[in-house]
Amino acid sequence: MIAFLWAQDKNGVIGYKGTLPWYLPNDLKFFKQMTINNAVVMGRKTFEGMNKRPLPDRINIILTTDPNYQADGVKIMHSREEVLDxxxxxxxxxxxxxxxxxxxxxxxxxxxLHRTIIEGEFEGDTFIPEIDWTKWKLEKTEEGILDDRNKYPHIFETFARKK
Structure with a gap:
């Protein structure tokens, strides 16, 4: 199965200067639960925003058009087709x-689609691309718990593609 996994603010912001514009431990925990012992695919800039550190206990696939790109502990792929194969x-x-x-x-x-919506507005320079929501059905929603470390209201959602 191929899935998207991301967090966004209410305006669709997903990143700022190569990193997440918020700190939300619940979402990091959710990300880990979803990805552990699976494969994660990310672009070169996303990987470099993580200080070029592969995520442990996962197959890390870096998608780049640079034929000479190298990094330790990851698989480098250069095309959509290579990832799909x-x-x-x-x-x-x-x-x-x-x-x-x-x-x-x-x-x-x-x-x-696995989406975390953070009920706030953050400065950002990267946005989730437009999704045609008519092709998706909401399967699961769960409200995130607020506490001392998780200060932003948030919701975890899972959508399945309509048949």
């Missing part, structure tokens, strides 16, 4: 995690 033969889930261009490349290929 990997996902077809992979027994786990393949989760597309950003950035905006990478989401755009796979918009027609995903089966599931």
């Amino acid at each position: 990997f996902a077809k033969d992979y027994s786990g889930d393949t989760l597309i995690t950003g950035g905006a261009n990478v989401f755009s490349f796979f918009m027609d290929d995903v089966d599931v």
